[in-house]
Structures are given as structure tokens and as C-alpha cells.
Amino acid sequence: MTETETSASPLPPPPPDALSDTAAAQAVNAVKIYGRGDTEVHALNNVSVSFERGAFTAIMGPSGSGKSTLMQCMAGLDRLTSGATFIGGVALSTLNDKALTELRREKVGFIFQSFNLIPTLNARENIRLPLDLAGAKPDKAWFDQVVSATGLGDRLDHRPNELSGGQQQRVAVARALASRPAIIFGDEPTGNLDSHTSAEILDFMRTAVDELGQTIVMVTHDPRSASYADRVLFLSDGHIVDEMAKPTADQVYDRIRSLGG
Amino acid sequence: MIKLALRGIRASLGRLVLMTVAIVAGVGFVSGAFILSDSLSGTFTNLIADATAGTDAQIQATEPEFGQDPVSLPQSLVDTVAALPEVGVADPAVGVDSEQNFRPFVILRDDGSRVQPQGGPVISFSWNGDTGSFITSAEGTPPVGIDQTAIDSGYAEAAGVSVGDQVRMSTPGGERTFTVSSIVEPSVAAGAYYVLFDFASAQELFGKEGQVDQIALTRASGVSTDDMITAVQTVLPPEAEVLNQAQVVDEFSAGFEQVIGIFRNAMLTFAGIALFVSLFIIYNTFAILVNQRLQQIGMLRAIGATRAQVRRGILVEAVIVGVVGSAVGIAFGLVVAFGIKSAFQATGGFPETGTVVAPRTIIVSLLVGLVATIVSALLPAFLAGRVSPIAAMRNEAPSRSTRTRRIVIGSVVLAIGLVLMGLGLFGGGSASSVLVPLAFGAIFTFVGVAMLSVLFAGPAVDLMGRAPVLGVALLGMGLLLPVLTFTVGKGLPGGPFSGIVFVIKMLVSVVAVLTGASILASLARGGRTVGIGGSGAGLEGRLARQNAARSPQRTAATATALTIGIALVATVGVVGQSLKATFADTLERAIKADLFIYDENxxxxxxxxxxxxxxxxxxxxxxxxxxxxxxxxxxxxxxxxxxxxxxxxxxxxxxxxxxxxxxxxxxxxxxxxxxxxxxxxxxxxxxxxxxxxxxxxxxxxxxxxxxxxxxxxxxxxxxxxxxxxxxxxxxxxxxxxxxxxxxxxxxxxxxxxxxxxxxSISVQNTGEFLDSQEDQIDSLITLINLLLAFALFVAFLGVINTIVLSVIERTREIGLLRAVGMTREQTRATIRWESVIVCLFGAVLGIVLGVLFAAAAVVAIPEGIIDSVSIPWESLVFAILFAALAGVLAAVFPARRAANLNVLNAITTPGT
Known part of the structure; x- marks a missing residue:
């Protein structure tokens, strides 16, 4: 995959008052183009969106709608072709790789579809990993709270391959929570799990938002997963085409069907 | 990150062990070279120090400037010096001038033949009866008078005499009869034998009446050595010098140091070659490790690991591998040193040596191992740092896009190598101004070709892996080898290890013929049947070929280690063969005699x-x-x-x-x-x-x-x-x-x-004489090849390593093949086939490079020594077949691993 990156934005920077004070993360006129010439793909086509603090947002859309790209760019994993993304008021495009890495370390948490735990570390060590990377002392009370929320109990000293898929993903969620980030991004966090285990994980994420006051943005295919969110965004061909507050699974399903996804 | 690195090491212990072993061989040779040379020089220095321990200084003639032995000093000097108040005792000695008067004191048997045991010369000098230093013990009484002699136990045994016996000896003044008054034990036999007389008799017998060769001085009580030396210097004639004990020891050791130094440098050269091969293996292993962990590295980057942290993680692994490898290597060096020492001692007369492990040995070995590992891991670590955090969300390993850069850098390196070699060849000048650029040129050329081999590795492997090609090649070369051995080669030549080498050659030939024939036979039957050892002519062969061709980068990198080893063997072989051919030609032209009589020593x-x-x-x-x-x-x-x-x-x-x-x-x-x-x-x-x-x-x-x-x-x-x-x-x-x-x-x-x-006199006819002269060159080539075998062994480990890694990488694919009906044996055959192809590629490339380097070396070597390139076809065919066989062996473990994969788990293994 080749990728064109231009730091100079063709669009003017957004006026400061366009930024929301209550947003954990925000995208303004985000454009992401892959390839060049004939193979040019507009993955994001002038998307502006903001994610409020303490909310659980789901992003849905058919394959190729740009939902993963939006998440990756907003999380500072990838850079926009033009436009801007902000986390906690900081424009990501102004940061070099080191600053961006530190921002991810301190402000952003990740939950991956394939868990992505380090097989050689046990559950507790995996949860601590972001803190160890930062060389930070864990906030003991918070850490204990997160660890106990996983409900893993005595299995915390087990390696990932000794845990079930659901347990592994709970460890992954706890890892995302460990550094008490401003926002957590989930990339199909239940995509590899059965419906029962999915529900378990989504409950856990819901708890993190409701009881621990976290902000979560999750990309998903599954209407039932989306129904756990406070708000659902629908993407198609790089545009936000719709959004829905307090959705139910059936509402989401209907909307998705109309988008052809 | 350190914890992560440690755990990573534990998880991939197997391949890290292989890397460690790769380091061990090279470091082992480095430390072995130092340990052996330190032990030897330490021993000699100690012996000399012991031998001169009783004396404070020594007077001797100054170094003569031309082919003669030192002029003797007048005996009057002994009295002059002894009269000085600063001198306690002045003890004179004489010896035989070995060059002018070769072996004058040799025991004669009853039939008049000389007792000249294999090994060294018989040396004679005066002995005043002291024991404890040079002569460690003596049986009987010291010789007194012109009719008595002392001989060392080795010579006594060879002549079958004991204390009290009469012996007839040849002396410069004709034959004489002596009584053996004493049998002595010298502390340094060093392959020589000793015949000793009292001082006065020695003077007479050696034709040195009124002369002394050296005077050992002991200072008077209360006088410092320096004061005594100052006093002695005032009375010395210009042809004499006085040395204190340390200078005597130094002067004596310097000669040994030179010999030991040559030996040490030769060992270090081979250590360097083994390390050079290791570099490629370690680089390759880390490169594959990084590629395998792309998703993990991406995740670490996503959750906040900086590039530096990722790089450091890889380097920490390298450091640990380097430290462990070097530590084991130093231990291995002890074994190497001990082995070589034992081999020397078995040949007789070599002094018992202690084992000296100097701090320098440990520091240098550790540094060498560590630097080699870290240097090889630098590029993979750098690439790991550049892994995008998005890699965490991808399920497939992206193709590495470094190909273009690799080709550009490879071309540049190759160009530098060729220019350097050109400078060496045509720049002229002294030996070092030819050889140094040539050697560095060769190294650069290697690296350049290794990088560029990506260009042709794919098609080459694809071609070599085709069943008809491989079948015909194996069958043909298998049949050719014995033909060459019995025509061009000499069948069963003399020289060390020739018997074993001959047996191995014939075995390799038989295996190659059978394998080649079975591949062709199974092709004839429709290409579905698995031949001998699962030759994999059908589907397996195709899969293997495609696997090898699919990642030319890895195939090239794996083959590179083998290429270096084989290229060196080929270079030595071709240069040696050319040397032999030139030598034989000139010699054949030069000699007309029917009989050649000379001493074997x-x-x-x-x-x-x-x-x-x-x-x-x-x-x-x-x-x-x-x-x-x-x-x-x-x-x-x-x-x-x-x-x-x-x-x-x-x-x-x-x-x-x-x-x-x-x-x-x-x-x-x-x-x-x-x-x-x-x-x-x-x-x-x-x-x-x-x-x-x-x-x-x-x-x-x-x-x-x-x-x-x-x-x-x-x-x-x-x-x-x-x-x-x-x-x-x-x-x-x-x-x-x-x-x-x-x-x-x-x-x-x-x-x-x-x-x-x-x-030990040889009487040879023309043919025997030519053969024996050529055998000397053969022995040298065999010895060099034996040492290069270490480099080949390291390369062999590299092949195992890469095949294992490629099996791990393809777990899902292998599981899929097994699920749709591939048998375990077919799975094994696929892996084996791939390994053979990669090894063959490495061997062929190595031979091409080796022949080119040899040709360059022949041009560089003066025409008087080598005038034309002569190719040792037998050795080259053997090398290729041997590489193929090594490929089969290297695949044994990985093939078993692949065949025993749990099908279900393999399929569900996520991603790469």
C-alpha cells in the first residue's frame, strides 16, 4: 500500500471556535486519499465529526466506507491528506512521530479485533504494558479498579493462550483503560467473538463508560454491538451519511440495510 | 521493553539458540586462538625463565649479520669477568653451531647407520651437571672427561641405550666411543634430541678450544644486577654483549612469539570468516523475526511504544544473544585450544602447557561476538522502528517494499567491491597493496552479490527446483563424481583424512544417483509418486519451488551464508589446483633424474x-x-x-x-x-x-x-x-x-x-617425487578446507534456521494443505525439497563467485608461482552434491515440525 502524505492542507485550518470544549476527539474537514492518479481512492471525503467526553460512540458502514480509516486517523495511527484531527484540543498534524507516540501513550487506548496481546506476557503484565512503555508509575487505585473490573481474578497470572477469547479481549480492554486515556478506540472489538462473549465484552465497555467515565469510539459491523452505544455514526463512501442517538439493534439493522452494507 | 525482549527470547528460544551457535563458532576460534597462543608463549617464557632462573645476566656474542653462527668469545673473558668484584660466579658454556656442522654428534648403530629418529635434530652443548632448570632431572652422574656423555631420555630410548653403556658416535673429528654417564630429562624437548658433554670436553669436541659461546653470570652478594652489568660492560670486547635475565627471556621468547603470532593470525582469519558467515545468519534471523512480529510491533507502536523503544527491544535481544553466544564461544575456545594442543602434543616433544585465559581474551571475544550480533541486528531493528502502528490492524504481512533500495545499495556495494578488486589486481605494488584491496574487494563483492541475488534468486530457484532439471542434475553429477575421482583425482590419494573424504564422496555420489533416478522415475510414472526420501517430484516439488521462489529475498539471504562458505572452499580449491598444476608443470619440465634422494625432514x-x-x-x-x-x-x-x-x-x-x-x-x-x-x-x-x-x-x-x-x-x-x-x-x-x-x-x-x-631418507622415482611434492600442496588445501568446514557448519545452521522460520510463517498454509489431504510424508517432502533447492542455489552461486575470486587471485599471484587457472572439477561437483545433501539434513527438523502441526490449530492461527 502506497500512500501520499501532504502536510500542507489545501483547506484553511478550522477557526478555533469550531472546536468543541466538551469533545474528547474531533475531526475537521478530514480528507484521506490513498494511491495516486487512476488508483486514487478517497477513503475520507471531507469528514467533520466530534466525539463527546464520557460517551460511547459506534461507527458503522459497509466495507470500504472509510470507517476504519476515520478511526485510524483520529487515533493518530495514520495521517490525513488534508484537514485536521484533534485529541483533547491538540492538533495531531502538528506533532512529530515522537510527540504523536507519546500522545497515543497518554491520551489514547486501543482495542483490536484480534486482541493483540503479547503471548509471552501474562494477563496482568499485558494490562500494565502501556504504563511500562511510558515508564510511568501506575495509579494504584485506578489500576486495581480496572483489573477487578475485568473479573479475571486468579487468572491474571495466566498467559493469553491459557485464556478464552472473551477473557483475552477483557484483558485487552483493561489494557486500553490502564493509562486512563482521554479516549479509547476499538477496531471491531467483538469481531472475533461469539455472541455470548461479545455481549460480555460490550457490557464491560459500557461499564467503563458509565462507571469509570471513559470515552469509547468503536468501529463495528454488528448492529447488536452498535446498540450498546450512545450514538451511532453511519459512513458511506467517505462521508458521514447519518447518525442515530440511543439506537436499538433493529433500528441500526434497518438503517444499515438501506446503506447496502 | 527489556522484559518484553527477555520474554521474546524465551518464546523463540530455538531460533535464538541457532543464532547463538552461529556466534559461538566464530568467537570460539577467536578465543581459542588467543588462549592457545597465550598458553604457548606463557609456557615457553616460563621455561626460559626457569632455565635461566639461577643466573642474573648472560654474556653472549652480538647477533652476527650474515649466515654464520655467532663468533665465539675468547675463554680469557671468563677469567676477566670473574675477577670483577661485582661478579659472583661466571659459568661458561659452548654449543655446536648447528648450521655449519649439521648433526655431528649422532649415535651410530653396530652396522654404521645413524640413529636419527623422526622429528628433530640432535643438538649438542656443554653441561655442568646442574639440574632443576633446563635439565629437570638426571639419572647417573654428569659426564666428566672426553670419554663420557649425557643424552636425553628420548634419544636413549631411540638408540636403546642406558646409563653405563658404550655408544659409538659420529663427530666432526671422526667416530668416537663414549660411555653414557647420565640420561637426562630436558624441560623443553620441542622435538629435538640432546647429546651433552662437560665444558672442557665440549670445547675440544666442538673444535672450540679456548672459546666460549656464552657466560652465565651471578652477581656478588650485596651488588645489584644493574651495577654488575655496568661493571661487566667496561671489560667486554665489541663482539660481545651482556643481557640481564629478563632480556635473555625476551630475546628467546621473541622468536617463539613470531611463530605463535603467525599461527594465531591464521586462526583469527578463519574466525573472521566464520563470523562473516554468522553476520548474514543473524541478520536474516532478526529480519524474519521482525517480519513475523509486524502485528505485535504495530500494536506496541499504537499503544505508545516509541520507535526508539521498538528498536531498543530488538537490540536488547541481539545483545543477549551476543553475550550468551560469546560466553559459550569462549568456553568453546577452551575446547578448540585444548584440541589443537593435544594434537600437537601427540606429535611429540611439545611441552606441557598450562591454559592461559587472559582478560584480553575474554574482553576481545566478548566484544567481537557482541559487535557482530549488534551490527547484524541494526538494520532489522531500524526496520522494526519504521513499522506503522496500523500494522496492528492488518492481518496479512505487507510485502516489504525495500526491494528497490536493496538493489540500489547492492549495486553500489558490488561496484565498490569490483573497483577494489580491480585496484588490487592492476594497481600493482607490494604484496599487501595487492592483497588488502583484493580481500576487501572480495568482501564487498560478496555483500553486493548477496543483496543483488534477490534479482535472480526467484527465477534461478524456480528453474533449479523443476523436477526434470533437478533429477537430471543430481543423477548426472552423482555419476560424474566417481568418474572424476578416479580419473582427474587420484582415487585414493595420500594425505590426512583422505580415507574419510573418499568414503563421504562415494556416499554422496550414491545418494545423489539414487535420488536423481527416483525423481526421474516418478516423473515417468506421472509425477505423483513420492520417490526416495520423498523426492517430491509432483505437487510437493511444485509447492516447494514456489515457496522458495516466492520470497527471493529470504532465499537469497539464506543461501548467502552457504554461498560464502562454498565460495571460499571453491577459491581455495581453484587456487590450490592452479598452484599444483603450475608447480607440477614446471617441476616436470625441470627434472630429468630417475631417482630422487632426500631427507623427509x-x-x-x-x-x-x-x-x-x-x-x-x-x-x-x-x-x-x-x-x-x-x-x-x-x-x-x-x-x-x-x-x-x-x-x-x-x-x-x-x-x-x-x-x-x-x-x-x-x-x-x-x-x-x-x-x-x-x-x-x-x-x-x-x-x-x-x-x-x-x-x-x-x-x-x-x-x-x-x-x-x-x-x-x-x-x-x-x-x-x-x-x-x-x-x-x-x-x-x-x-x-x-x-x-x-x-x-x-x-x-x-x-x-x-x-x-x-x-629418514626417501628414494623416489620421477612419478613418486612429483606426487610427493603435490601431496604437500594437497595437505595444505585439506587443512584449509578443514578450517573452512567451520564456516560451512555455521552456514548449515543458517539454512536450518530459515527453513524453521519459513515453516512457522506458513503455519496456516501448511495446515490448509494438510486439511485438504496432504499427507505428513508429502509435507515433509515439500519442506525437504525447498531446503535442497535453496542449498543448491547457494552452492552454485558460491562456486561461480569462488571461481571468479580464484581467477582474480591467480592474476594477482606472480606468474612464477601460478601461471594459469586450473579448475578442480571433482571438488566442485562434490561441493554441489554435498550442499544438496546438507539441504536434506537441514530440513529434517523443520520438516518434522511441519508434518506434526495440529491441523485445526494451524488453520485458526491468526494472521502471520
Whole structure:
């Protein structure tokens, strides 16, 4: 995959008052183009969106709608072709790789579809990993709270391959929570799990938002997963085409069907 | 990150062990070289220190400037020095000048033959009866008077004598009979034998009445050594010097250090080669590790690991591998040192040595291992740092896009290598200004070709892996090998390890023929059947071929290690073969004699043998050959050979280009063409030559010659001229013809039986002589190949490593194949086939490079030594087949691993 990156934005920077004070993360006129010439793909086509603090947002859309790209760019994993993304008021495009890495370390948490735990570390060590990377002392009370929320109990000293898929993903969620980030991004966090285990994980994420006051943005295919969110965004061909507050699974399903996804 | 690195190491222990072993071989040689040389020099230094422990200083003649032994000092000096108040004891000693008077004191058996055991010379000097230092113990009483002698236990055993026995000895003054008063044990035998006399008798017997060679000094009580030396210096004649004990030890050790240093550097060279191979293996392993962990690295980057942290993680792993590998390597070095030492000691006369592990050894070995590992891991670590955090969300390994850069860098490196080699070849100048750029050029060329081999590895492997190609190639080469062995090669030649090598060759040949035949047979049956050892002519073969061709980068990198090893073997083989061919050609042209008589140890032997040979029926003509050093008018010391001018031309070719050989008997001299040119000599000119007896003779240049392949002296004279100045009657070589019509074999047998009475003398006919000369080169080539075998072993580990990694990487794919019905045996065959293809690719590339390097080296080597490139086809075919076999062996473990994969788990393995 080749990728064109231009730091100079063709669009003017957004006026400061366009930024929301209550947003954990925000995208303004985000454009992401892959390839060049004939193979040019507009993955994001002038998307502006903001994610409020303490909310659980789901992003849905058919394959190729740009939902993963939006998440990756907003999380500072990838850079926009033009436009801007902000986390906690900081424009990501102004940061070099080191600053961006530190921002991810301190402000952003990740939950991956394939868990992505380090097989050689046990559950507790995996949860601590972001803190160890930062060389930070864990906030003991918070850490204990997160660890106990996983409900893993005595299995915390087990390696990932000794845990079930659901347990592994709970460890992954706890890892995302460990550094008490401003926002957590989930990339199909239940995509590899059965419906029962999915529900378990989504409950856990819901708890993190409701009881621990976290902000979560999750990309998903599954209407039932989306129904756990406070708000659902629908993407198609790089545009936000719709959004829905307090959705139910059936509402989401209907909307998705109309988008052809 | 350190914890992560440690855990990562534990998780991939197997492949890290392989990397460690790769380091161990190289570091082992480094530390072995140091340990051995330190132990040896330590031992010699200690021995000398012990031997001179009782004395504070020593007076000896100053170093002579030309081929003569030190002038002896007047005995009056002993009294002069002893009279000084600062001197306590002055103990004089004399010895035999070994060069001028070769082996004068040799025990004779009843039949008149000389007791000359294999190994070293017999050395004589005066001994005053001291024990404890050089002579560690003595049986009997020290010799007193001209009729008594002491000999060392080794010589006593060889001669079958004990204390009290009478022995007859040859001495410079004729045969004499002595009583063995004592049998002694020298602390350094070093392959020599000892015959000792009391001081006064030694002076008389050695023809040194009134002379001493050295005076050992002990200081008077209350006087410092320095004060004594200052006092002694005031009375010393100019030809004498006084050294304190430390200087004596230093001077003595310096000679050993030089020999040991050469030896050490040779070992370090091979260590360097093994390490060079290791670099590629470690680089390759880390590169694959990084590629396998892309998703993990991406995740770490996503959750906040900086590039530096990721890089550091890889480097920490490298450091741990380097430290462990070096530590084990140092231990391995002890084993290497011990092994070589034992081999030396088994040959006899080598002193017992302690094992010296100096701090320098440990530091250098650790550093070498560590730096090698880290350097190889740098590029993979750098690439790991550049992994995008998005990799965490991808399920497939992205293709590495470094190909273009690789080709660009590879081309640049290759160009540098070729330019350096060109500079070495055509830049001219001294040996080092030729060899250094040549060697570095070769290294750069290697790296460049290794990087560029990505370009052709795919198609090459694809071609080689085709069943008909491989089948025909294996069958053909398998049949060719024994044919070559029995025609071009000599079947079962002499020399070390030839028996084992022969058996291995024949085994390899049989396996190759059977495998090749079975591949072709299974092709003929429709290409579905699995042949011998699962040759995989059908589907398996195709899969294997595609696997190898699919990632040319990895195939190239794996093959590179093997390529280096094989290329070096090929270089040595081709240079050696060319050397041998040139040598044989020149020698064959130069010799006309039917019989060649010389000492196997290269020592001169009694002229009596030639006298007795003249009486043998069937002998045509004879010439003796002798040599010594002489000094020319400008002070240059050069070698001069002498022979019987009237018969010499019937035995050797001298290639007289101007003048003739006839003038030699009339005080003439033949001058080698180069020497004549540089000195501006022409036929008829006068050449003053100073002989070792101090006399200068005006020789007339009677001819110019240009073939010095047998007599390697620039000056040739008639024996009569030589004997006027150097009367010692020992020959170093005798040539003879067999008279027309005589039975050559019978004559040879008779001469040999005569020669048996003179020690280790060989009597060879023309063919045997040529063979024995070539065998010396063969032995050298075998020895070098044996050491290169270490590099090949390391390369072999690299192949195992890569095949294992490629099995792990393809877990899901293999699971899929197993799920749709591939049998375990078919799975094994696929892996084996791939390994064979990769090894063959490496071997063929190595041979191509090796032959090119050898050709370059031949151009660089002066024409007198090597004039044309000669290819050792047998060795090259063997190397290719051996590589194929190594491929099969390397695949044993990975193939089993692949075959035993749990099908279900394999399929559900996420991602890469």
C-alpha cells in the first residue's frame, strides 16, 4: 500500500471556535486519499465529526466506507491528506512521530479485533504494558479498579493462550483503560467473538463508560454491538451519511440495510 | 521493553539458540586462538625463565649479520669477568653451531647407520651437571672427561641405550666411543634430541678450544644486577654483549612469539570468516523475526511504544544473544585450544602447557561476538522502528517494499567491491597493496552479490527446483563424481583424512544417483509418486519451488551464508589446483633424474650415501646438491647451490639462456636471470663471493639460467668450488639416473636399502617425487578446507534456521494443505525439497563467485608461482552434491515440525 502524505492542507485550518470544549476527539474537514492518479481512492471525503467526553460512540458502514480509516486517523495511527484531527484540543498534524507516540501513550487506548496481546506476557503484565512503555508509575487505585473490573481474578497470572477469547479481549480492554486515556478506540472489538462473549465484552465497555467515565469510539459491523452505544455514526463512501442517538439493534439493522452494507 | 525482549527470547528460544551457535563458532576460534597462543608463549617464557632462573645476566656474542653462527668469545673473558668484584660466579658454556656442522654428534648403530629418529635434530652443548632448570632431572652422574656423555631420555630410548653403556658416535673429528654417564630429562624437548658433554670436553669436541659461546653470570652478594652489568660492560670486547635475565627471556621468547603470532593470525582469519558467515545468519534471523512480529510491533507502536523503544527491544535481544553466544564461544575456545594442543602434543616433544585465559581474551571475544550480533541486528531493528502502528490492524504481512533500495545499495556495494578488486589486481605494488584491496574487494563483492541475488534468486530457484532439471542434475553429477575421482583425482590419494573424504564422496555420489533416478522415475510414472526420501517430484516439488521462489529475498539471504562458505572452499580449491598444476608443470619440465634422494625432514644427510650409491649396479650418473649462504660485494646475503657440474645437466634442467654450464668447473658461476639483470651481470663478468669461512673468491659468470624451480638459489657453482670453503660432507639432495637397460625398480630398491642406514631418507622415482611434492600442496588445501568446514557448519545452521522460520510463517498454509489431504510424508517432502533447492542455489552461486575470486587471485599471484587457472572439477561437483545433501539434513527438523502441526490449530492461527 502506497500512500501520499501532504502536510500542507489545501483547506484553511478550522477557526478555533469550531472546536468543541466538551469533545474528547474531533475531526475537521478530514480528507484521506490513498494511491495516486487512476488508483486514487478517497477513503475520507471531507469528514467533520466530534466525539463527546464520557460517551460511547459506534461507527458503522459497509466495507470500504472509510470507517476504519476515520478511526485510524483520529487515533493518530495514520495521517490525513488534508484537514485536521484533534485529541483533547491538540492538533495531531502538528506533532512529530515522537510527540504523536507519546500522545497515543497518554491520551489514547486501543482495542483490536484480534486482541493483540503479547503471548509471552501474562494477563496482568499485558494490562500494565502501556504504563511500562511510558515508564510511568501506575495509579494504584485506578489500576486495581480496572483489573477487578475485568473479573479475571486468579487468572491474571495466566498467559493469553491459557485464556478464552472473551477473557483475552477483557484483558485487552483493561489494557486500553490502564493509562486512563482521554479516549479509547476499538477496531471491531467483538469481531472475533461469539455472541455470548461479545455481549460480555460490550457490557464491560459500557461499564467503563458509565462507571469509570471513559470515552469509547468503536468501529463495528454488528448492529447488536452498535446498540450498546450512545450514538451511532453511519459512513458511506467517505462521508458521514447519518447518525442515530440511543439506537436499538433493529433500528441500526434497518438503517444499515438501506446503506447496502 | 527489556522484559518484553527477555520474554521474546524465551518464546523463540530455538531460533535464538541457532543464532547463538552461529556466534559461538566464530568467537570460539577467536578465543581459542588467543588462549592457545597465550598458553604457548606463557609456557615457553616460563621455561626460559626457569632455565635461566639461577643466573642474573648472560654474556653472549652480538647477533652476527650474515649466515654464520655467532663468533665465539675468547675463554680469557671468563677469567676477566670473574675477577670483577661485582661478579659472583661466571659459568661458561659452548654449543655446536648447528648450521655449519649439521648433526655431528649422532649415535651410530653396530652396522654404521645413524640413529636419527623422526622429528628433530640432535643438538649438542656443554653441561655442568646442574639440574632443576633446563635439565629437570638426571639419572647417573654428569659426564666428566672426553670419554663420557649425557643424552636425553628420548634419544636413549631411540638408540636403546642406558646409563653405563658404550655408544659409538659420529663427530666432526671422526667416530668416537663414549660411555653414557647420565640420561637426562630436558624441560623443553620441542622435538629435538640432546647429546651433552662437560665444558672442557665440549670445547675440544666442538673444535672450540679456548672459546666460549656464552657466560652465565651471578652477581656478588650485596651488588645489584644493574651495577654488575655496568661493571661487566667496561671489560667486554665489541663482539660481545651482556643481557640481564629478563632480556635473555625476551630475546628467546621473541622468536617463539613470531611463530605463535603467525599461527594465531591464521586462526583469527578463519574466525573472521566464520563470523562473516554468522553476520548474514543473524541478520536474516532478526529480519524474519521482525517480519513475523509486524502485528505485535504495530500494536506496541499504537499503544505508545516509541520507535526508539521498538528498536531498543530488538537490540536488547541481539545483545543477549551476543553475550550468551560469546560466553559459550569462549568456553568453546577452551575446547578448540585444548584440541589443537593435544594434537600437537601427540606429535611429540611439545611441552606441557598450562591454559592461559587472559582478560584480553575474554574482553576481545566478548566484544567481537557482541559487535557482530549488534551490527547484524541494526538494520532489522531500524526496520522494526519504521513499522506503522496500523500494522496492528492488518492481518496479512505487507510485502516489504525495500526491494528497490536493496538493489540500489547492492549495486553500489558490488561496484565498490569490483573497483577494489580491480585496484588490487592492476594497481600493482607490494604484496599487501595487492592483497588488502583484493580481500576487501572480495568482501564487498560478496555483500553486493548477496543483496543483488534477490534479482535472480526467484527465477534461478524456480528453474533449479523443476523436477526434470533437478533429477537430471543430481543423477548426472552423482555419476560424474566417481568418474572424476578416479580419473582427474587420484582415487585414493595420500594425505590426512583422505580415507574419510573418499568414503563421504562415494556416499554422496550414491545418494545423489539414487535420488536423481527416483525423481526421474516418478516423473515417468506421472509425477505423483513420492520417490526416495520423498523426492517430491509432483505437487510437493511444485509447492516447494514456489515457496522458495516466492520470497527471493529470504532465499537469497539464506543461501548467502552457504554461498560464502562454498565460495571460499571453491577459491581455495581453484587456487590450490592452479598452484599444483603450475608447480607440477614446471617441476616436470625441470627434472630429468630417475631417482630422487632426500631427507623427509628436509635435513642434509651424510655424503657417504652418494658414495655408496656410486657402487650400485645400474646407476647411471649422480650429482650431489648442497646449499649455503654467501655474501656478495655489496653486503647482500644470498643463497648459493652447488652440484656436480659434469653430471648436473643430465639430472635437472637449468634453462641456461646464455653462456654454458661447462665453465663451472673452472671457478665459474651460473647466475639466475633476474639476479643477473638486477646486478647487471653478463657472461664473462667477475663476481666476488664471500663464503662462510670468511674467504672471498672471484667467480667468473659462465652462464645465465632461468629455471630455478628445483634449486631455488640465484647462484650455482660446481661442488669443487663449494667444498674449498664448506668442507662438511652432507648433501641435502642427491639425484641419479638409472643406466640404460637396468631394472629401474630393482635399482631403486637397492638404493632405498642403502639409504635406510642413513635415517629418514626417501628414494623416489620421477612419478613418486612429483606426487610427493603435490601431496604437500594437497595437505595444505585439506587443512584449509578443514578450517573452512567451520564456516560451512555455521552456514548449515543458517539454512536450518530459515527453513524453521519459513515453516512457522506458513503455519496456516501448511495446515490448509494438510486439511485438504496432504499427507505428513508429502509435507515433509515439500519442506525437504525447498531446503535442497535453496542449498543448491547457494552452492552454485558460491562456486561461480569462488571461481571468479580464484581467477582474480591467480592474476594477482606472480606468474612464477601460478601461471594459469586450473579448475578442480571433482571438488566442485562434490561441493554441489554435498550442499544438496546438507539441504536434506537441514530440513529434517523443520520438516518434522511441519508434518506434526495440529491441523485445526494451524488453520485458526491468526494472521502471520
Amino acid at each position: 628436509g635435513s642434509p644427510f651424510s655424503g657417504q650415501l652418494a658414495n655408496q650409491m656410486e657402487q650400485v649396479d645400474g646407476i647411471g650418473v649422480i650429482s650431489r646438491f648442497r646449499a649455503n649462504e654467501v655474501r656478495l660485494a655489496d653486503g647482500d646475503v644470498t643463497s648459493l647451490s652447488a652440484f656436480n657440474a659434469d653430471t648436473g645437466e643430465q639430472l635437472l634442467t637449468f634453462g641456461v639462456t646464455e653462456g654454458s654450464i661447462d665453465g663451472l668447473t673452472d671457478n665459474g658461476v651460473l647466475v639466475f636471470t633476474d639476479e643477473a639483470e638486477s646486478r647487471g651481470l653478463a657472461v664473462g663478468d667477475t663476481l666476488p663471493v664471500e663464503f662462510p669461512d670468511g674467504q672471498t673468491e672471484e667467480l667468473t659468470v659462465s652462464g645465465i639460467f632461468d629455471d630455478n624451480s628445483v634449486l631455488n638459489s640465484p647462484l650455482l657453482v660446481d661442488l669443487s668450488t663449494y667444498e674449498r670453503h664448506i668442507p662438511a660432507a652432507d648433501d641435502f639432495f642427491v639425484g641419479a639416473t638409472v643406466a640404460e637397460g637396468a631394472d629401474r625398480a630393482a635399482v631403486q630398491t637397492e638404493v632405498q636399502s642403502l639409504a635406510d642406514g642413513f635415517g
